[in-house]
Amino acid sequence: MRKRFLLILIVAGLLVSAYLYLKTFDPSSVTCSIGGGCETVLSSQYAKIAGFPIAGLGVFWYLVALILVWLVYFKRIWAELPIQIWLAGGLAFSFYLLYLEKYKIGAYCTWCLVSLGLVVLIFVLVFVKKRKK
Amino acid sequence: MSGDSKFFLVVVIAAVLAIGGFVSFSGNSNSEVRLGSIDQSTGQKFGSDGAVVKIVEFGDFQCPACQAAAAPLREAINKNSDQVQLIYRHFPLPMHQHAMISALAAEAAGAQGKFWEMYDLLFANQVNWSESDKPKEIFVSLAKQLDLDIGQFEKELSSNEAEDLINKDKDYGLKLGVDSTPTFYINNKKVTGAQKVEQWQALIDEAKKN
Numbered sequence: 001m002r003k004r005f006l007l008i009l010i011v012a013g014l015l016v017s018a019y020l021y022l023k024t025f026d027p028s029s030v031t032c033s034i035g036g037g038c039e040t041v042l043s044s045q046y047a048k049i050a051g052f053p054i055a056g057l058g059v060f061w062y063l064v065a066l067i068l069v070w071l072v073y074f075k076r077i078w079a080e081l082p083i084q085i086w087l088a089g090g091l092a093f094s095f096y097l098l099y100l101e102k103y104k105i106g107a108y109c110t111w112c113l114v115s116l117g118l119v120v121l122i123f124v125l126v127f128v129k130k131r132k133k
Numbered sequence: 134m135s136g137d138s139k140f141f142l143v144v145v146i147a148a149v150l151a152i153g154g155f156v157s158f159s160g161n162s163n164s165e166v167r168l169g170s171i172d173q174s175t176g177q178k179f180g181s182d183g184a185v186v187k188i189v190e191f192g193d194f195q196c197p198a199c200q201a202a203a204a205p206l207r208e209a210i211n212k213n214s215d216q217v218q219l220i221y222r223h224f225p226l227p228m229h230q231h232a233m234i235s236a237l238a239a240e241a242a243g244a245q246g247k248f249w250e251m252y253d254l255l256f257a258n259q260v261n262w263s264e265s266d267k268p269k270e271i272f273v274s275l276a277k278q279l280d281l282d283i284g285q286f287e288k289e290l291s292s293n294e295a296e297d298l299i300n301k302d303k304d305y306g307l308k309l310g311v312d313s314t315p316t317f318y319i320n321n322k323k324v325t326g327a328q329k330v331e332q333w334q335a336l337i338d339e340a341k342k343n
Contacts, residue, residue, distance in 0.1 A: 032196035
């Protein structure tokens, strides 16, 4: 059951980051909205690193996580360590993005927060079982 | 194929279909709403009063999107001089802590006939004062660059009348349904977000025809 949950969470994250990636290029979304919102966050200077959208990094991160889940839990070819390292990096980066939203942009994007929630859940699913062993 | 593999495949295919579906249906979503008529008499004006095309902008000087929108719009207006007038109305957003004081700085410069010069300077220096604890000091230094009477500028910066005017602009925007900046009304057509010069030209040409 756990690996199926993992898969669904990662695919959900992939959808969310793909949506945010597309929104980054939507000209009408280059606005600042009342109460913040994704438009504000995605049109801020922090939405891109060296011209590349952070949401695109999100798509890449979820894709790699998907492959890792496949190799580690479905095929059982790899040990858990690579996915654990990948998840820890993703979690740290997600919290860094939360910091940017709170202190640098001054607005929150719901879908970015959903992605953070998904990363936390994926992290818990992978690490909690390990403790039970 | 095992049950797990089938499940994996089904979930991945569903995801690909969902993304594909979103891409094909998202298209150009620039919102365009037609309204009765927009009040074009109030606000700071740039360009000829006799212009056939009037663009009313609801903006916030602390909004990065408004900064991005400013230069291409001015370029488009300059290309179509005498035919387009820009009318600026304030829409300070609640999450921008210096939105109101920056609007006051623009109005204070406007009281000395230099609203648009301050408009340009505020956007050019947005990064500096947005994150500053003392934006007022930066605004005063900008006012000095514009050779404004500093005593009068500082007085206007804390003027209740100017603040009322800014709040009236915002209330009017809210009444129209403005919920983000920049929001533009090209004659009566609503467009949100920064536009490129070519996009402005197309919007201006369209407004001229109607």
